[in-house]
Amino acid sequence: MKLLLFIVFTFVILQCQGKPLDHSSNGYQRTMEDIKKEIAGYSEIAKEIINLAVHGKAQNRSYERLGDFVDTIGPRLSGSRNLELAIQYMYKALKEDGLENVHLEPAKIPHWERGEEWAKMVEPRNHSIAILGLGGSIATPPEDITAEVLVVTSFDELRRKSQDAHGKIVVFNQPYTNYKETVKYRTRGAVEAAKLGAKASLIKSITQFSINSPHTGAQSYEPGVPKIPTACISVEDAELMARMSSRGTRIVVTLRMGAKTYPDADSFNTVAEIIGSKYPEQVVLISGHLDSWDVGQGAMDDGGGVFISWEALSLIKELGLRPKRTLRLVLWTAEEQGGIGAEQYYQQHEANISNVDLVMESDDGTFMPTGLAFTGSAKARNIMKEIMKLLKPINITNVFENGGGRDIENWIENGIPGASLSNDISKYFWFHHSQGDTLTVQDPVEMNLCAAIWTVVSYVVADLEEKLPV
Known part of the structure; x- marks a missing residue:
């Protein structure tokens, strides 16, 4: 009997290691004051990280690495040769950086090419x-499409003019409110136009600023609805046709698109780690997506997120730090096609979900940082607020709502705390998914600050004695 009690007691102790304590237990429960004191103890380490990233020999390193990468590889569309070259480039670079457990995890991803x-x-x-064809669009017929244009400002207006849409090219000249609200015209424009017999759809680019440059992106066809060619046009051309149409002018457009969809391609999520010293099976996951659209350089979306995530592990390694939990860097494949690589990664690792402490993704720019966006329990949020106080030397301490990202949403939906970088995105959608997404829009000083935040947060969470409470 004594032996049985000893075995049960030992099992309970082992189960509690590195995990939030059970609130219903009668044993010792750490108070928030205890946790605050523990976090405050990281102030000197945080200063070392900030000094190395912002002022020391690592300053501008993430920017310079990003520049070499995007200038060498260029844009990285799902299924393309460029994406596979990018994956091999990063695999080699992470190995050379001395990170641990560098490896590739296979994924099947969409392969679409825009053609002429x-x-x-x-x-x-x-x-x-x-124009820029939208991802997954079909091609026009060999004889092209020549048709009269119907200009509308909304789906409601399209339905009101349903009798006029048949056989036309529907041009959407929707007003821009914000990206989340306005992007529905890009994703569903072809479907709504096709329901009414349109031959093609052209959508005003989802941006509040333009220099006659269209923006591409994903769109979705719907089962049972005919597929029609679809592309984005510049703000200027959409508004030109809207003005002409409002005067009663008949507009005719010829459209040619040579898009092709191929069988799914083999690809990989790219992984590297700093293995934890005490709870190596537990993980803080830090990430960005390696793929991009096939225009510009993908420096902003999401080269910046990839390279500050890599920089976080580099800074920690360079300072000789090894957190209690494993810090895992994942560079996702095929995010732009709907988080395809991340979805497969989640399926492959879902069985170990209880070991995941925090998931982090930077995919909304690496401009002047304003803080951290976080999704999790109230207690976990309070802990993150204390961690962000460690960033006081650079005056970036805010914790906002709704942390997350497409690649980490499965983890968050299943109860794992999630965080994303919050930064000044006032100009983000000027360049998003366009030829303008190049290294020119990045700033090395801003990337240094982003890297400092990303490193302090990921390291401290990974090194706390207990996991974040869920």
């Missing part, structure tokens, strides 16, 4: 229209 594409107004005058 152009559009031209042929009535009432000749005018070239800048």
Whole structure:
């Protein structure tokens, strides 16, 4: 009997190691004051990280690494040769950086290519229209599509003019409110136009600022609805046709798109770690997505997120730190097609979900940081607020609501705390999914600050004696 009690007692102790204590237990429960004191003890380490990232020999390193990467590889569309070259580039770089357990985890991802594409107004005058086909779009017929244009500002207006849509090219000239609200026209424009018999759809780019440059992105067809070619056009061309149409002018456009969809391609999520010293099976996951659209350089979306995530592990290793839990860097594949690589990673690792402490993703720019966005329990949020106080030397201590990202949403939906970088995105959608997404939009000083936040948060969470409470 004594032996049995000893075995049970030992099992309970082992189960509690590195985990939040049971609130219903009668044993000792750490108070928030205890946790505050523990976190305050990291102030000197946080200063070392900040000094190395912002002022020391590592300053500008994430920017310089990013520049070498995007200038060498270029854009990295799902299924493309460039994406596979990017994965091999990063695999080699992470190995050379001395990180641990560097490996590739397989995924099957979509493979679509835009091919030749152009559009031209042929009535009432000749005018070239800048277009970017939307991901997964079908091609136009070999003879192209030449049709009259119907301009609408909303789905409601399209339905009101349903009798006029058949056989037309529907042009959506929707007003921009914010990205989340306005992007529905890009994702569903082709479906709503096709329901009414349209031949194609052209959508005003989802941006509040334009220099005649269209923006691409994902769109979705719907079962049972005919597939029609669909592309984004510039703000200027959408508004030009809207003005002409409002005067009663008949507009005719010729559209050519050579898009092709191929069988799913083999790809990989790229992984590297700093293995934990005390609870190596427990994980703080830090991430960005390696793929991009096939325009620009993908420096902003999401090169910046990838390279500050790598920088976090580099800084920790360079300072000789080893947290209690494993810090795992994951560079996702095929995020732009709907988080495809991350979805497969989740399925492969879901069985170990109880070992995941925090999931972090940077995919909304690496401009001037404003704080951390967080999703989790009230107690976990209070802990994150204390951790962010460690960033006082750079005056970036805010904790906002709704932390997350497409690649980590499965973990968050199943109860794992999630965080994302909050930064000044006032100009983010000027360049998003366009030829303008190049290294020119990045700033090395801002990336240094982003890397400092990302490193302090990930290290401290990984090194606390207990996991974040869920």
